[in-house]
């Protein structure tokens with residue numbers, strides 16, 4: 001068992017830099033009143049403009065563990081538009097870690113994405129590899145090349161999901177319960193690598209049904225990922241007490257609108273209407289698909305008096 005919760009200096013830094021707990025905002029809509037249900041949005045997008053949403057939640061205990069072991073370098077993976085690369089580079093800047101991003105694709109140049117320019121400005125060293133090399137490294141993050149080149153680094157996989165990530169996500173669930181004064185009936189979140197939903201499952205009361213909206217096509221392999229993450233998380237002691245055998249969850253597999261980062265006109269229309277009518281924004285890749293699925297396919301099945309929380313996992317850039 002690893003216990004890495006007690007690093008007071010790091011916790012002080014966290015409190016200075018980040019907005020925690022993130023707000024739990026009530027979503028107002030006549031439809032909800034008619035159905036006598038209460039809908040809330042967990043505004044993790046407000047944690048920090050550059051390390052927002054589930055990115056912070058998933059990084060927290062990975063960074064704490066690195067710091068505890070005296071490791072000053074973080075190596076991670078992503079594409080040219082990756083939210084995880086963006087947030088890890090920013091976290092490195094704020095929490096004084098050297099960061100290295102292994103990037104799928106071309107060299108940094110004036111045509112590179114805003115994500116890569118930002119990461120580089122934060123001090124992240126970018127290492128570009130071909131798609132084939134990237135796939136090999138992603139499948140074998142402990143491959144010789146990586147471990148030989150970065151001997152004293154902490155290696156965090158694509159998307160930032162490790163068994164330590166679940167503890168940070170669990171703290172979001174604890175905040176919800178505290179803010180609501182009770183465990184909600186449902187928590188809904190988008191699913192990409194399944195780290196976020198695994199943390200929610202492990203830290204939710206069995207009374208809470210956890211619903212994931214898978215943002216990619218053919219994502220059912222993620223059920224194995226969830227099982228493995230929950231199994232591994234039972235070996236580490238971070239965040240609050242977890243129930244890694246909780247099975248009260250369901251994933252909606254057909255709400256991806258064509259696949260990862262694909263957008264139907266219906267989805268884009270929904271997102272722009274939602275953004276025009278509310279005081280916060282969603283984006284079409286994660287939160288848009290979550291809110292769309294909620295309104296179009298989930299709302300009808302909610303029993304009166306239910307309390308439902310949708311997690312805004314960030315993804316909007318400053």
Ligand SMILES: Cc1ncc(COP(=O)(O)O)c(C=O)c1O
Nearest residue numbers: 083192193194195196286313315
């Ligand atoms: C903004 C945003 N929301 C949701 C997700 C999906 O979370 P997870 O990969 O933990 O399933 C991601 C990707 O990590 C993301 O960048």
